[in-house]
Amino acid sequence: MTKSIDGIIWQADADTLRFHHVGGSVGDILGYSAEDWLSADGFWQSKLHPEDADRIIETCTDLSRQRLPHRLTYRMIAADGRAVWLQDNVKVVEDGDHATLFGIMIDVTDFVEERQKLEATSLQNAHYRALYDLVPVAIWEEDWTDVLTELRRLRGQGVGDLAAHAHETPGFTQFMLDRLRVLAVNAGAVEMFRAANAAELVARAHEVFEAGQPNSVFLTALEAIFRGERRIEGVNRLRRLNGEPVHVQFRIALPGIEDREAHVVICEMDISAAHVANERLELITRATSDVIWDFDIPRDWLWASEGLQQNFGLDPAEMQGSLEKWTRRIHPDDIGGVMRQFDRILHEGADKWNQEYRFQTGDGTYVWVRDEGVILRNPAGEPVRMLGSLVDITERRKLEERLLQSHRIEAMGNLTGGMAHDFNNLLTVVMGNFEALEVSVGDDPEVRKNLDVANRALDRSARLISQLLSYARRQPMAAQAIDLDHLIAEMSHIIARTLGEQIEIKVKTAPGLWTCRTDPSQLESALLNLCINARDAMPEGGVLTIGLRNAEVEADSTPAVRGLAPGRYLVVSVTDTGHGMDEATRQSAFDPFFTTKGPGVGSGLGLSMVQGFAHQSQGIVDIRSQPGNGTQVEVFLPAIASAAPAESHPEATARTEHQGSGHILLVEDQDIVRDYMTGLLESLGYDVTASGTVDEAASLLASDTDFDLVFSDIVLPGGKSGLDLAKRVEVLRPDLPIIFTSGYHEAADGPGAKLQEGRNFLRKPFRRNELVTLLQRALPRD
Numbered sequence: 001m002t003k004s005i006d007g008i009i010w011q012a013d014a015d016t017l018r019f020h021h022v023g024g025s026v027g028d029i030l031g032y033s034a035e036d037w038l039s040a041d042g043f044w045q046s047k048l049h050p051e052d053a054d055r056i057i058e059t060c061t062d063l064s065r066q067r068l069p070h071r072l073t074y075r076m077i078a079a080d081g082r083a084v085w086l087q088d089n090v091k092v093v094e095d096g097d098h099a100t101l102f103g104i105m106i107d108v109t110d111f112v113e114e115r116q117k118l119e120a121t122s123l124q125n126a127h128y129r130a131l132y133d134l135v136p137v138a139i140w141e142e143d144w145t146d147v148l149t150e151l152r153r154l155r156g157q158g159v160g161d162l163a164a165h166a167h168e169t170p171g172f173t174q175f176m177l178d179r180l181r182v183l184a185v186n187a188g189a190v191e192m193f194r195a196a197n198a199a200e201l202v203a204r205a206h207e208v209f210e211a212g213q214p215n216s217v218f219l220t221a222l223e224a225i226f227r228g229e230r231r232i233e234g235v236n237r238l239r240r241l242n243g244e245p246v247h248v249q250f251r252i253a254l255p256g257i258e259d260r261e262a263h264v265v266i267c268e269m270d271i272s273a274a275h276v277a278n279e280r281l282e283l284i285t286r287a288t289s290d291v292i293w294d295f296d297i298p299r300d301w302l303w304a305s306e307g308l309q310q311n312f313g314l315d316p317a318e319m320q321g322s323l324e325k326w327t328r329r330i331h332p333d334d335i336g337g338v339m340r341q342f343d344r345i346l347h348e349g350a351d352k353w354n355q356e357y358r359f360q361t362g363d364g365t366y367v368w369v370r371d372e373g374v375i376l377r378n379p380a381g382e383p384v385r386m387l388g389s390l391v392d393i394t395e396r397r398k399l400e401e402r403l404l405q406s407h408r409i410e411a412m413g414n415l416t417g418g419m420a421h422d423f424n425n426l427l428t429v430v431m432g433n434f435e436a437l438e439v440s441v442g443d444d445p446e447v448r449k450n451l452d453v454a455n456r457a458l459d460r461s462a463r464l465i466s467q468l469l470s471y472a473r474r475q476p477m478a479a480q481a482i483d484l485d486h487l488i489a490e491m492s493h494i495i496a497r498t499l500g501e502q503i504e505i506k507v508k509t510a511p512g513l514w515t516c517r518t519d520p521s522q523l524e525s526a527l528l529n530l531c532i533n534a535r536d537a538m539p540e541g542g543v544l545t546i547g548l549r550n551a552e553v554e555a556d557s558t559p560a561v562r563g564l565a566p567g568r569y570l571v572v573s574v575t576d577t578g579h580g581m582d583e584a585t586r587q588s589a590f591d592p593f594f595t596t597k598g599p600g601v602g603s604g605l606g607l608s609m610v611q612g613f614a615h616q617s618q619g620i621v622d623i624r625s626q627p628g629n630g631t632q633v634e635v636f637l638p639a640i641a642s643a644a645p646a647e648s649h650p651e652a653t654a655r656t657e658h659q660g661s662g663h664i665l666l667v668e669d670q671d672i673v674r675d676y677m678t679g680l681l682e683s684l685g686y687d688v689t690a691s692g693t694v695d696e697a698a699s700l701l702a703s704d705t706d707f708d709l710v711f712s713d714i715v716l717p718g719g720k721s722g723l724d725l726a727k728r729v730e731v732l733r734p735d736l737p738i739i740f741t742s743g744y745h746e747a748a749d750g751p752g753a754k755l756q757e758g759r760n761f762l763r764k765p766f767r768r769n770e771l772v773t774l775l776q777r778a779l780p781r782d
Contacts, residue, residue, distance in 0.1 A: 007106045010037075012044075014064040014092055014099035017057075019044060029086075029107045031079030049075035049083055060090070067092045067099055073108065085112040137269045138189035138248070140205075144255060144262040146179040151225060151257055162226045166219055173219050177206075183263075192248075192270050194240040201241070208238045221252055230254050235271065247272050291390035293373070295323065297346075297383050302326055304390075311392050313362025331358035331366050346383045351375050353388060367394040424462070424743025427765035429676045431458050435768050462765050479517050479617070481640060484548050484570060485509055491524055495531050495546075502541035503534075509548040514639035516570040518617040523572075523637075526610040530574040530633050533607065537578025537631060547573040551636065564620055568639040575632040581625045589623055610635070658772045660685040662708035662779050667697045667725060669717050681711070684772065694720040698728045707736060709778055714742035737778045741766070 009024035022037040030047070037043050048056055052074040063070040069091045075083045090103040151162075159165050166172040182205045185198050193208055195201035217236045224232045233251040240246050248268040255262035291307040300322050308316045319325050330338055334357040345353050354372035361367055373388015438451055488507055496505055527546075534544045551569045581589070590611045607621070610633075614621045618638050625631035664681055668674040669692045681688045689704070691697040694716055701707060710729060712722040722740050729736055743764035762774055 007104045008086075010101075010103050010105065012101045012103070014067065014101050016041075017044070017061065017064065017101075020100075024104070029078075029105070030076060030084060044076075047076045049077060051075070064090075064092065064099070064101060067094055073112070085109040135186065136188055137267050138192045139186040140182060140189060140266040140268070141184040142264045142266065143181040143183055144179075144264045145260070146181075147176060147222070148225070148255060148257060148259060148262050150176060150179055151222065155226070155257070162223050163219070166222075176222060177218055180264075189268070192240070192246065192268070193238075194242045194244070204241055207241060217250065221254060225254050225257050228257070230256070236268075238268075245272075246270055293386075293388055293390060295386040297385060308390075311390075312359065312367070315362075329360040331360070334358050345375065349377075349381060351377070353386065356393065359390075367392050368397045369393060422743070424764040425670055425673045427458060427462055428743070429672055431455075431765050431767055432676055432680055434458065458765070479519055481515050481517050482520050482523065484516065484572065485513060487520060487523070488527075488546060488548065491527065495528065498528065499531060499535045499544065503538065504541075504543045506543060506545045507547075508545060510550060512550070513548055514550050514568060514570050516637040517640045518619075518637055519613075522613045522616075526613045526635065527572065527574070529607070529610055530635075533633075534574055534576035534578065534631070537576050537580075542577040542630075544577075545573075545575040547571075547575065549573075550639070553636075564636060565618075569619065569636040570639050571634050571636055573632055573634045575630065577630045580627045580629050580631055582627050586623055586625050590621070607633075658684055658776065660775055660779060663687040663689070663706050665697060665700060665707045665710045665712075666690040667692070667694070667710065667712035667716065667722065669693065669713065669715075673713075677711070680768065680771070684775065686775075692716075693718050694722075694725045694728070697725055698732070701729065701732045701736075705733070707733070709775075710736060710738045712738060712740055714740050739774050739778055 007024050008022060008026050008029055010019055011021040012019045018041055019037050022034045026032065026034050026037065032047075045053065045057055056072055056074045059072060060070070071090070072088045073085065074088070075085055078084050085108050086105045087108045088103055088105045090101055093100050093102060154162070154165065169175075182202045185201050187198075189195075190198050190201055193201055195204070217232075217234070220234075221232055231251065231253055233249070235247060235249050238246050238248055247270070249271050250266060250268045252264065252266045255264060291311060292305040294303045295301070302319070302321065302323050302325070304316045304319055306316060308314045308319060314329075327335060327339065338355055338357050341355055342353070344350075352372070352374055354370065356368060356370050358366040359369045370391045370393045371388065373386050375383050376385040376387070378384050434451060434454055438448075488509075492505070492507065499505065531544060531546075538544075549571050551571045552567075553564045553569055554566055589607050611621045614635050614637070619636040622634045622636070623631065624634075664686045666674065666677055666681065666688050668677055668690065674690050674692065678688045678690050689700060689707070691700055695718065697710070697712070701710075710725070712725055714722040716722060716725075722742075726738055726740075729738060737760075739760055739762060741762045741764055760774075760778070762770060
């Protein structure tokens, strides 16, 4: 029993601390066997961490001799050299003059290390707060949430020129100023404005403005927010609480006008005296972790701070000297634009410089940086000196790119969802009318042939919408038995047209292929993604091979298929003769948004979506690749017992004769679909009352109790769906069956939908026989 306990169970003599028994997870936690523990005296003592040994042995000995229970936390050295934190809970059992220790050692390494991290973070935050109060500038933290609310209201009223509005509205600036709240100030602000403490300065913040003057800087900030700017800076004349004037240089990070909460930080530096400004600039330079640089333009001499080593792995001493040492580390694709901008601002009289570009670090990799500074000029206007900072913005650029990709995906999903709803509605009407034509045209072979071609085109249209939804990740898994030989053959012309003539396509299949069960549309999407990736890896052309084979996976299988349950799998592979990838790229290939393609070329989602499809199918994806030797991607899909695969292009099924009875409440907002469905249901023998909204349908249900069934679309106008109608039905007629339908598949798969296709849900487009089947199940004849 003790082997199942997640801890080391032990017994030892209370006087000698010699262990008599060791069990539980003895080998799992420290890697020593029970025999190691019991083979010699002092084993436990010898494995204690050197920093803990004396304290623990002394404490344990003292408490054991006093026959007192105890709990100790200490480290032991595991067999592999790791330091493992243990919590040792010890109980003393006395038997006459003799006593035995019973204990359990529990591995608490993760807990202790997490606690240490939290303590370190707390200490770091305390350091940041200390630095915050030590920085020799005034820092104001303000809440501008109500200010933004008022700005949005003005914009909604059509105000376009805020400055003109402020000029025409007496007291506007003060009105807006009353909307903000000062939350906190730092010690620098308290000192600069001669306040007794931070609380006093917060309470008397309005007094820092010159008496009788509107706060022009505040109005400037409001105008900048209105224009969409995110920062302003400049100089301002303010007043200390003792009445003395003070000139400050300020910088305000502005919120966006659409932000619902706005925590604004304002930094102000006292520039009343030149020596104060120089002193504070020096302190800020030493305090910041950014790279601070100073460029003597006439001497072509550049100096950079120690941040260059910390952030980019470059020795400042080696980088000191000519500007050329710096510019040769700018990415070749960026250097032209950077230098043109540099020359322009020097010769056009500008006093500020800022640029973003890629910069080579000490290990040869490139990172994105923001380089900004000020230009000092002599009385003749000639540039003589530049001072600025260099900040690594790589993570910010990545986040911006990922956010952009996410917005694109979301937009595509919304677009395709709406398209699917409307298009599938139309297909439902067209399919139904073609079915009616098939009955009325008789046996004319030429007409029947044309109708058959039209039916195939309709089925293909429905499948194309399904694939579009799959690409936009709005299509649920619709698994069915698939003949992959047939599917690949049907896709071959699409793949060839997509890849172009420069790619030679080969298909290799094995005899006796098994059948697999998955979603054919999503498989087609995954295969097309893999083929496009392979094409992009062969820009000069090459050979792409699509392979199909059976695979038997056993418990001790090779690493390529580890993680799969033992069993039979069908393997779909795509192999190219392209440039291949190194191990680091291969390991990251499935990460969302990871791409080796340039901006705007690849989203980094193709392989991630392929992997998601494989996992959803209870399979995996494996990549084999080496630089220069091409890439092979294999998708393992579970095989099933022999079953008749679904037809890729199903024929129109034989018309089922049906004559129903009963009163159906039809809820459909689109006129053309509602008219078609009314006619179809009436042709099947039902009485139909049609409505276009949830409220109208609920009103009909409340006033008429002879309805036998509700047939409702899910996506309806007015902010209410068919699922909302179902809740009303539960109250009004809890026994009334409901059949839902929708051309927007995601609507039927949302939280709480509880819909089952073939039982109470019919996907558009559908055929007459599918509708008949559900009606017969919902309204069986007596």
